[in-house]
Amino acid sequence: MQALLLLGFLVTGGALAWGLSRKRAEARPAPAVVPRLPASVTGMDATALVSLGDSLGVGLSPYLAAWAATRGLRFIDDTKVGRFTQQQAVDMVPAGALVFVSLGTNDATSSSGATALPQFAANLRARGPRGIVWLVPPATKVLPGIDAVRATIRALPGITAVETAAPMRSDGLHPSSYVDVAADVSPVLERFI
Numbered sequence: 799m800q801a802l803l804l805l806g807f808l809v810t811g812g813a814l815a816w817g818l819s820r821k822r823a824e825a826r827p828a829p830a831v832v833p834r835l836p837a838s839v840t841g842m843d844a845t846a847l848v849s850l851g852d853s854l855g856v857g858l859s860p861y862l863a864a865w866a867a868t869r870g871l872r873f874i875d876d877t878k879v880g881r882f883t884q885q886q887a888v889d890m891v892p893a894g895a896l897v898f899v900s901l902g903t904n905d906a907t908s909s910s911g912a913t914a915l916p917q918f919a920a921n922l923r924a925r926g927p928r929g930i931v932w933l934v935p936p937a938t939k940v941l942p943g944i945d946a947v948r949a950t951i952r953a954l955p956g957i958t959a960v961e962t963a964a965p966m967r968s969d970g971l972h973p974s975s976y977v978d979v980a981a982d983v984s985p986v987l988e989r990f991i
Contacts, residue, residue: 846872847987848891850922851900853879853972854933854979861980862898869991871896880904883914893926896990898983899957902947903935903971911943912950919954929990933983934961939970960986 847866849855855877866873876890883901891897901918905911922930934951937944952959964978973979 846874846895848874848895849898851877852881855900857976883918888922891925895927897927897930899932906941906944906947909942912946915950923956931958931986934959936962937971938966
């Protein structure tokens with residue numbers, strides 16, 4: 799009974815969160831967070847949305863989980879604050895899954911930060927996903943490698959880069975509203991459904 803109530807809440811919350819009216823000034827609470835699955839989970843099928851990333855992914859997780867639930871997709875969340883691209887594993891990505899990536903901001907703290915991106919993308923493509931959507935880091939803070947990271951993501955073969963114009967917090971690294979970012983990401987994810 800509790801599982802049905804939780805599922806009903808997620809579906810209702812997902813419909814609310816992803817039925818965005820694109821009124822960016824309107825604040826909405828995030829839907830319930832779906833528990834994270836460990837990276838060691840095996841035997842997954844291809845009906846999944848897999849989120850790989852850093853703090854941007856952590857902030858988007860509730861919205862991605864709700865979006866996935868309303869489309870009958872399982873949500874696999876492997877995001878962590880402060881993660882660099884070379885720290886991200888891809889072994890939990892099942893063939894045929896839709897993959898959302900939010901990596902690159904931490905890599906941009908170095909002028910050579912873009913060097914890990916092509917190999918990571920190749921490893922990810924080798925898993926056979928149905929699509930890879932990568933959020934280009936929206937940082938407004940001056941970082942030594944941000945231009946190279948953005949250019950590299952945009953040029954990666956087999957990757958659909960998505961950009962957001964969401965207003966940023968004063969730290970220059972995180973959006974002031976993840977609802978705004980979700981509104982930019984969701985139509986791109988829809989292309990792969």
